[in-house]
Amino acid sequence: MNITQLLGLTVRLLVPTLLVALGGIFSFRIKVFPLGLEGYMLAGCFLAVTGTYLFGSPYLGMAFAAILVMLLALIFAFFVIELSVNPVICAFAINTIVAGMTRFLMIPVFGSSGRIYLDSALALPRFQVPIIKSIPIVADIFNNHSALVYVALLLPFVIQFVYYKTNYGLSLRATGAYEEAAVAVGISTRKVRYIALMTTGCLAGLGGAQLSLTANLFNVGMTDGRGFTALAAIVLSAGEPIRAFLGCILFGLCDALVLNLSSEGIPIQFLSMLPYILAILFAVMPPVIRKLSERTAFSKLQLRIRQNDPEILASRAFHHSVNSEE
Amino acid sequence: MKQKLTDTLRGLWKELIRKDKIAHRISPFVALLLSLVAAGLVVTATGANALEAYTALFKGALGSVSSIKQTIRYTIPIFLLGLSFSVCSRGGFFAIGQEGQMYAAALLLVCVQCYLPHLPQPLMMILMVICGIVAAVVCALIPAITKHYFGVNEAMVFVMLNYISLLLVEYLFLHSPLRNPDSASYPKSIAVAPTISTVALYIGVIAILILFILLIKKSIPGYRLRMVGQNTAYAKASGLPVTQTILFSAVLGGGLAGLASISEVLGVYHVVYNNFASALGFKGVTVALLGMHNPLGMLFASLLLGALQGGSVMLSTTTDVSPEIVSVVEGFIMFFSSVNLAVMIGRITDSRKRRKYHKEERAAQ
Numbered sequence: 001m002n003i004t005q006l007l008g009l010t011v012r013l014l015v016p017t018l019l020v021a022l023g024g025i026f027s028f029r030i031k032v033f034p035l036g037l038e039g040y041m042l043a044g045c046f047l048a049v050t051g052t053y054l055f056g057s058p059y060l061g062m063a064f065a066a067i068l069v070m071l072l073a074l075i076f077a078f079f080v081i082e083l084s085v086n087p088v089i090c091a092f093a094i095n096t097i098v099a100g101m102t103r104f105l106m107i108p109v110f111g112s113s114g115r116i117y118l119d120s121a122l123a124l125p126r127f128q129v130p131i132i133k134s135i136p137i138v139a140d141i142f143n144n145h146s147a148l149v150y151v152a153l154l155l156p157f158v159i160q161f162v163y164y165k166t167n168y169g170l171s172l173r174a175t176g177a178y179e180e181a182a183v184a185v186g187i188s189t190r191k192v193r194y195i196a197l198m199t200t201g202c203l204a205g206l207g208g209a210q211l212s213l214t215a216n217l218f219n220v221g222m223t224d225g226r227g228f229t230a231l232a233a234i235v236l237s238a239g240e241p242i243r244a245f246l247g248c249i250l251f252g253l254c255d256a257l258v259l260n261l262s263s264e265g266i267p268i269q270f271l272s273m274l275p276y277i278l279a280i281l282f283a284v285m286p287p288v289i290r291k292l293s294e295r296t297a298f299s300k301l302q303l304r305i306r307q308n309d310p311e312i313l314a315s316r317a318f319h320h321s322v323n324s325e326e
Numbered sequence: 327m328k329q330k331l332t333d334t335l336r337g338l339w340k341e342l343i344r345k346d347k348i349a350h351r352i353s354p355f356v357a358l359l360l361s362l363v364a365a366g367l368v369v370t371a372t373g374a375n376a377l378e379a380y381t382a383l384f385k386g387a388l389g390s391v392s393s394i395k396q397t398i399r400y401t402i403p404i405f406l407l408g409l410s411f412s413v414c415s416r417g418g419f420f421a422i423g424q425e426g427q428m429y430a431a432a433l434l435l436v437c438v439q440c441y442l443p444h445l446p447q448p449l450m451m452i453l454m455v456i457c458g459i460v461a462a463v464v465c466a467l468i469p470a471i472t473k474h475y476f477g478v479n480e481a482m483v484f485v486m487l488n489y490i491s492l493l494l495v496e497y498l499f500l501h502s503p504l505r506n507p508d509s510a511s512y513p514k515s516i517a518v519a520p521t522i523s524t525v526a527l528y529i530g531v532i533a534i535l536i537l538f539i540l541l542i543k544k545s546i547p548g549y550r551l552r553m554v555g556q557n558t559a560y561a562k563a564s565g566l567p568v569t570q571t572i573l574f575s576a577v578l579g580g581g582l583a584g585l586a587s588i589s590e591v592l593g594v595y596h597v598v599y600n601n602f603a604s605a606l607g608f609k610g611v612t613v614a615l616l617g618m619h620n621p622l623g624m625l626f627a628s629l630l631l632g633a634l635q636g637g638s639v640m641l642s643t644t645t646d647v648s649p650e651i652v653s654v655v656e657g658f659i660m661f662f663s664s665v666n667l668a669v670m671i672g673r674i675t676d677s678r679k680r681r682k683y684h685k686e687e688r689a690a691q
Contacts, residue, residue: 033479079665083673088420088481089615089664092608097657101368103650108372113648225489235482269497276486276493283483287476 004140006256011141013259014252015152016041016211020230021237021244022159023203026196028239029163029176036076036091037204038227039098044069044208046102049118049218050109058124058213062148065209066202072098073201077194103220115219124148124213148210156245163241172196204230232279251275353667354616354623358630361658368654369647379647386640387633393640395524399594401632402531403586407610408617408624409538410582414466415614416542416555417575419473423484424583425607426491427465431458431587432598433495436504436515443519451520454592459584465491466580467573474572488607496600506597513600522593534585539621551575583610605653612656615663631656 020041024034044065051064076094079085103113110116124146132142163169174182175189182189204227211226212218229251237243254275258268304312341347366376387397407424414421434457438450445453469483498504499513506514522530542548553561554571562568586606591598609631617624634656638649 033481035481035485079661083665083670085664086420088422089611090661092422092611093657093661093664095657096608096660097654100650100653100655100657104368104648104654105372107648228485228489231482232486267497267501269493269500273490273493276489280483280486283478284472284476287478291476 004137006253006260007141009256009259010249010252011149011153012145012214013255014248015149016207016214017226017230017233017251017255018245018248019148019152019155019207019210020204020227021233021248022155022241023200023207024230024234025159025237025239025241025244026172026203027200028234029172030193030196031176032080032087032193032197034091034200034231034234035088036073036094037200037230038223038225039091039095040069040073040201040204041208041211041227041230042095042102042221042223043072043098044205045212045218045222046098046105046208047205048209049116049212052118052122052213053110056122058122061213062206062209066205069205069208070198070202073198073204074194076201077197080197081190081193099221102218106220113220115217117217118213120216123216146210146214148206152210156241159241168192168195229275232275235279236282238282347668349668349671350618350666353665354618354627354663356667357616357659357663357665360662361655364658364662365651365655369651374645374647379641379645379651382641382644382647383634383637383652385644386637388637389640393636396639397629397632397636398528399524399632400635401628402527402593403590403606404609404613404631404635405531405625405628406534406582406586406589407606408613408628409534409621410579410586411610412614412617412619412624413538413542413551413582414575414579416551416619417572417579418555418558419470419480419572419576421466421469421484421576421579422481422608422611423465423469423487424586424610425603426484426488427462427580427583428587428590428603428606429488429491429495430461430465431584432515432591432602433491433498433504434458434461435518435588435591436598439518440504440516447520451522451592454518454520455585455588458588459581462584462587463577463580466576466583470573470576474569492600492604495598499598499600515598517597518591519596520592521596522589524593527589527593530589534582535621535625542621547571547574608660609656612660612663616659631659 020037023040024037027034047068048058048061048065050061052058052061055061055064072094076087076090079090080087106113106116126144126146127150129143129150133139163173171182171187171189171192174185174187175192179189182192207230208223212222230248233244233247233251236247251274254271258271261271262268301312342351362380366380369376369379386393388394410424410427411421435454438454438457442450442453465487468487469478469480472478472483473480496513499506499515504515506516508514540548542551550561550566550571551574553564553566554568555575558568561571587603590602590606595602609628613624613627613631616627616630634652638652641647641651642649
């Protein structure tokens with residue numbers, strides 16, 4: 001397999017994770033840690049295949065998945081916002097329910113357990129993009145993908161715009177940063193939260209739909225931790241859409257390498273581990289560095305006091321005189 | 327004498343039906359009922375008979391001596407994981423990484439078997455128990471430390487550690503001396519020799535339960551734990567060693583998860599598969615929620631989950647409902663028991679009071 005094929009595969013593999021990660025960022029921004037992404041994504045996979053099977057069109061299947069997963073997210077939002085349930089517990093409950101439901105409903109819906117293949121006539125249509133098609137190397141990477149791939153590749157920039165240039169983005173950031181202040185300036189934080197959590201569901205459902213419809217099949221547990229990979233990308237990016245995009249490219253490349261190397265008997269577990277290790281490192285490093293630098297600054301100050309640094313002595317004397325005047 | 331007795335009884339009854347407490351007390355039962363109804367609706371929607379399925383589940387779980395044994399076998403690890411989650415949440419952090427801790431413990435057990443195979447059995451057993459506990463404790467301490475010192479979200483670190491340890495186990499059971507030579511493609515470890523008998527397992531779990539109750543209700547560390555968990559700022563102001571207490575709860579939680587792993591590997595499987603703990607991961611959380619962090623409550627909750635697991639075998643043989651419904655029921659239990667009925671009722675009455683107040687205000691104007 002050559003490099004361009006590998007990159008083409010990367011583009012195909014990164015899109016589901018990217019959609020899910022971009023959805024998760026909306027939750028992340030309002031300080032609800034999006035641990036339910038795995039469940040949303042799996043529900044999206046299952047519902048997209050079901051919808052395609054029922055309505056006979058992959059696009060209807062996709063819409064079906066997005067809407068129903070959005071409703072699932074609405075239930076989650078209701079529990080978290082109105083009933084003040086711990087979002088972590090609620091998210092894992094949803095993951096468990098979805099995992100069980102998809103297993104359970106396989107037999108009643110499709111009449112087979114484990115794995116279901118869709119008819120190849122129902123495959124997602126692939127597009128030949130006019131200009132890209134004619135450029136030699138770029139064509140191998142970016143041509144001949146389904147519609148949602150192109151949408152997803154533009155989406156980080158759209159969401160960046162939404163965050164930093166629209167009213168809703170401002171309200172969202174304000175709600176996440178300091179809720180009382182947001183309420184004080186008249187933002188309906190409840191509405192902002194509902195919209196954010198439901199957008200998470202919608203985008204994660206679309207990501208799941210993309211995953212199952214590109215492969216044209218559903219199998220039990222097909223997300224296989226991809227929701228948490230998306231979470232890792234969110235943690236890496238600290239909630240910035242474009243940085244999350246970069247993270248997803250990295251993880252997509254890892255995924256493509258895993259697919260290639262596993263057939264050759266090379267141990268790929270460490271490559272699959274990479275997103276999780278990076279996520280922990282990126283979550284832990286900034287506070288550690290901050291703490292260490294604070295500590296060194298503090299100890300430097302103490303050292304200067306101990307060595308009777310004239311500057312420090314002068315400022316101390318100044319403060320002393322000000323205080324005694326009062 | 328008689329008067330005194332009736333007075334005590336009346337006092338107990340009044341305590342039991344105190345208005346502010348009753349919602350709190352019945353909320354696990356409501357959660358259970360709701361989840362059974364919800365899962366029943368799912369079963370009915372697929373055209374099967376829900377009542378028949380539940381009857382089969384019940385029979386499969388408690389119908390005969392062997393099935394009761396099976397139920398208890400499933401109950402033991404779930405109960406230990408419930409205790410583990412509960413003790414950590416008392417210390418104020420959210421330990422959802424029991425799965426990873428169990429893998430780490432199992433990995434070290436296999437290492438002992440592999441590299442020190444000629445030790446006498448009792449010595450080996452002791453070494454294994456110590457190693458298993460230490461591995462799980464280390465896995466539990468990482469998120470506790472990063473949370474406490476650097477303010478990192480512990481749920482995220484736990485989830486990532488779960489995946490890391492799962493993949494590590496998969497790698498080592500495919501490409502290292504720990505690999506079982508009989509299984510070529512499926513990750514599986516070499517056989518682990520020491521055996522804990524079923525009776526010893528039962529006695530051990532009861533001993534752990536009693537120790538746990540004593541620790542939480544009667545000892546100084548237990549009291550500190552409760553104080554830190556309920557109000558960290560106050561505990562700090564009263565001069566309690568907050569950091570030590572939180573780390574202590576992590577150590578305890580990790581140790582319990584390690585024990586669960588040991589009971590599974592040495593008591594049941596005698597070999598480690600790469601995903602032997604994956605079904606157990608979040609059952610501990612469910613148990614702690616349904617049992618409302620009360621040791622005896624958690625015992626009943628884990629018996630319930632164990633019964634669901636044990637009964638699922640019967641479900642697949644006698645009805646055409648797939649046994650996967652059990653995990654749906656579990657999910658619903660976790661979902662509904664996360665809602666505290668007392669909080670919910672408090673909210674509703676609050677908003678009603680507010681509305682009434684506003685109405686009166688308007689009428690007065």
